[in-house]
Amino acid sequence: MSDQTWRNAINNNPIHHSIRQFLNQFPLKTYRSLLRPRELDCPRLYIWGRSTKNSFDQECVKWQVFLKFSKCDFDTEISNEPLMSPSGKLPFLVLTTGENLVDDGIEKFISDRYSEQFVSLSNEQQADSQAYIALADTKLRNALLARPELVDSMFEWVTILRIIFIFATISHKFYVSHYSKPLDKILFHQYKNLAIKELLTRKQALNGEEIYQEAAEALQSISVAFGDNDYFFGRLPTFIDAVIFSYIHVMLAIQTKELISLVQKHSNLIEFSKRINNDYCLLEF
Known part of the structure; x- marks a missing residue:
């Protein structure tokens, strides 16, 4: 879908980017972590949503369902904040390797890794x-x-x-x-x-x-x-x-x-x- 769509415009909102630029200046000093962050046991899909693991957003529903089709073991996390994504948009999929995927990247990951399910x-x-x-x-x-x-x-x-x-x-x-x-x-x-x-x-x-x-x-x-x-x-x-x-x-x-x-x-x-x-x-x- 074109980058000019309303959905992508939400993710690319100038206010969001202004906030991102401001927050990127912090912390002013980073101390060595005493505990390593817990690694993901499976891919995690960050979506728009409410109190449940379901989404009100058509794009998010699409990727939720396609992941279900593939029988991929994944978690869903309600985010409602595009700034959480390194790519600055929702939905996004974080792999256990730490790689961040959006749009065609999610489709390619599913199609390549779980082709036998389709x-x-x-x-x-x-x-x-x-x-x-x-x-x-x-x-x-x-x-x-x-x-x-x-x-x-x-x-x-x-x-x-x-x-x-x-x-x-x-x-x-x-x-x-x-x-x-x-x-x-x-x-x-x-x-x-x-x-x-x-x-x-x-x-x-x-x-x-x-x-x-x-x-x-x-x-x-x-x-x-x-x-x-x-x-x-x-x-x-x-x-x-x-x-x-x-x-x-x-x-x-x-x-x-x-x-x-x-x-x-x-x-x-x-x-x-x-x-x-x-x-x-x-x-x-």
Whole structure:
């Protein structure tokens, strides 16, 4: 996914980097440690989340599920603080060697180390997988970012910038709730504007009906391609299953009737989501 996305913009927020630069000046003097830090017994995934080991963030859910598919023995740690990551972003995976992985690095680690847990895809299947992942990362993501019923095609784009979006609301409630005032309010408004900016990079005008229609068409295409299979390409899950599940799970968990109605039109996707949740995750929002 592009570095210009709202999610990556959160991780690359200038306020976070200013804090990081300030904190990097400390401690002024480091004394020899009397005890060595405890080494990890298994990889640890640091995620956005609340009191449980589950995440409200689509990217985090994707990697949680893909790690579950691989049968990798890993821990999950609620962080809510991108500055914890050497790369400055969440989620990130720390290996027992101390190596820090994000994004494609996590996928490569899982695919290389646990390849026996996944079916081998043909070139055509790999192309189809990439196409449907791209479809989800645009059309379904747009539906998550925007509250389309609040967007009127007759509004000018300057007016649209003042509209509240679902993910902006979530970021106020979850992403910035651990910050003290007034930093939480400042970050909330920045994240809201970043969500709007991301949408405007993909659409010249924000029309709520159009955004939902495109998401409905994307789900229809995914549902038809999925068919009656247990997973997208047969008997075992692959990366595309983790991606599609993460979107469906969050769309249902947000408890917004418009998003729920989009998914509920496709019984095979509902069953697919339930199957993965029951067999691998037991995730709650």
